[in-house]
Amino acid sequence: MTSFPDKHYAHCPFCGEHFGMALSSDGRGRGFVQCYCGARGPSVERKDFIQEGVFDLSNFDAATRRAWNMRGCSDGRAELQAQLDGLAVRMKMHTELGRQPPSGMFEEKDMWEGYLANLGDKPTDPAN
Structure with missing residues (x-):
């Protein structure tokens, strides 16, 4: 299970970029992250974020990013x-x-x- 923060987008596993991601909807109550290259993340059901008739947009957005950010066998x-x-x-x-x-x-x-340090890792410096 990845520990990538829900308020950010992980890089695209298809094109490798981490710019150009956006929250999207299929128009049928499901949200997902889509990269500009066309890659789509797993869908998240909008109905799961309605409590007492109120839609919780913030948690829905975080869950949608989390679905995108999760990578198989990745922490x-x-x-x-x-x-x-x-x-x-x-x-x-x-x-x-x-x-x-x-x-x-x-x-x-x-x-x-800081996020890497929380995992117990020292980040590598790509300049070296």
Whole structure:
């Protein structure tokens, strides 16, 4: 079972990107994550998130992302490392252009490293 956080999207297992994911609906009460490459994650039933006539959108969205983020036989390490690797590429692009990466990128790096640390792993530095 993956421990990838529900508020983020893991990389696409088909195209490898972690940008371009979106929550989608089939119009029949099921939600799923879809990548821009066309890959779709498992469906989540909207009706499972209605209590006393009120739809819980926040938990539905988190469950839909969780269905996408779960990978067979994965505890989330590879998905978390993929986020760090992608971030390293973006930070390197800023550096190569002679610009300091935005402070938000450093905060994002700390966040992903924190998730990995919670698994007991030390993240690998793709620059080395």
